[in-house]
Amino acid sequence: MQLLQLFEDHLQKNLPHVQSFHPFYTDALGYMLQAGGKRFRPLLLLSIVQAKNPLLIPSALDVAMAIEIFHTYSLIHDDLPVMDDADLRRGKETLHKKYDELTAVLVGDALNTYAFYCIAKSALSSDTRAKLTEILAQNGGIEGMVHGQILDCYFENQKLSLEQLQQLHINKTAKLIAASLQMGAVIVDLPFIEQNRLYNFGIDLGLLFQIQDDIIDKVATSEEAGKTTQNDEDKNSFVNLLGLKKANEEADQLAKRLHDEIEQFDQDISQTLQSILGTYLFRHKNFNKG
Numbered sequence: 001m002q003l004l005q006l007f008e009d010h011l012q013k014n015l016p017h018v019q020s021f022h023p024f025y026t027d028a029l030g031y032m033l034q035a036g037g038k039r040f041r042p043l044l045l046l047s048i049v050q051a052k053n054p055l056l057i058p059s060a061l062d063v064a065m066a067i068e069i070f071h072t073y074s075l076i077h078d079d080l081p082v083m084d085d086a087d088l089r090r091g092k093e094t095l096h097k098k099y100d101e102l103t104a105v106l107v108g109d110a111l112n113t114y115a116f117y118c119i120a121k122s123a124l125s126s127d128t129r130a131k132l133t134e135i136l137a138q139n140g141g142i143e144g145m146v147h148g149q150i151l152d153c154y155f156e157n158q159k160l161s162l163e164q165l166q167q168l169h170i171n172k173t174a175k176l177i178a179a180s181l182q183m184g185a186v187i188v189d190l191p192f193i194e195q196n197r198l199y200n201f202g203i204d205l206g207l208l209f210q211i212q213d214d215i216i217d218k219v220a221t222s223e224e225a226g227k228t229t230q231n232d233e234d235k236n237s238f239v240n241l242l243g244l245k246k247a248n249e250e251a252d253q254l255a256k257r258l259h260d261e262i263e264q265f266d267q268d269i270s271q272t273l274q275s276i277l278g279t280y281l282f283r284h285k286n287f288n289k290g
Contacts, residue, residue, distance in 0.1 A: 003057075008039065010062075011033065032072050032090065032092075033068070035089065036090050039068060041176060041180040042064035042180070044177065046060060047272040047273065048188065051271070052190065052268060058123070059122060062118045063119055067115070067176075067180050067183070069111050070111070070115035071176060074108075074145055074149075077105070077108040079096065083153060115136065124187065132186060136183070138179075140176055144175040145171060145175060145176055148172025151171065152235065156235060156236075160236045162242075169207060174205070174209075177206035178199045178205075178206060181201065201258070201261055201262075204254065211238045211284070214247060215248060218237075219244070
């Protein structure tokens with residue numbers, strides 16, 4: 001996992017820092033970023049760069065950091081009492097538990113905007129930076145993650161159809177994963193058809209991750225998952241709609257399809273995706289007991 005260590009070192013050396021007489025503002029900005037996590041989205045981005053033009057990895061690190069920072073902002077807000085009301089994230093107290101709700105709201109806001117600053121200061125061409133900014137804004141903002149979040153919150157305790165549930169989670173979860181792959185493709189200037197193919201693969205991958213997360217929420221303890229579980233009773237989750245057995249079957253089928261799709265990419269991309277995703281595609285099986 002040399003790529004992961006490279007990214008982790010870059011992130012920890014470049015955590016947001018502010019000279020302020022506030023007693024803990026700077027600490028709060030870095031708190032959840034230092035809590036670890038899979039770093040899945042930045043690894044997807046960097047894996048595409050490594051596969052097609054590894055000389056661009058140093059220039060891509062700030063963009064990978066932008067993806068992780070943006071994702072972390074979303075988790076901080078997602079954990080707030082007004083949304084999921086979670087106490088544990090990445091094995092640590094959530095930010096509003098560690099400090100307070102006001103701090104969590106404002107730190108989330110700060111990290112959202114800091115993500116775009118990271119793209120702006122990256123050592124890439126102005127055209128590339130503009131396209132990367134567009135992709136992150138589209139998939140993380142009003143047309144993507146935020147759209148999914150408002151659907152998720154508004155329709156609590158209301159049963160959605162399977163198609164509606166898929167659209168909710170395509171927006172909330174899948175689009176940012178898909179954007180990570182597309183942004184890597186943009187950095188190395190892959191043809192548009194390949195960018196689009198990687199993006200669509202990312203949408204399916206994001207849906208798989210959401211089904212897996214719903215299964216894990218149902219069957220795992222908070223200690224096993226590293227975050228608050230048993231928290232989806234009122235949510236439109238795949239387990240609540242399909243039942244645990246059917247949700248596992250859906251995850252198995254989607255994981256198999258993604259495994260087959262990986263083999264259809266060119267050799268460089270196929271190999272790097274296999275190395276990144278090998279432990280993830282069937283991760284829901286690790287939590288199924290009995």
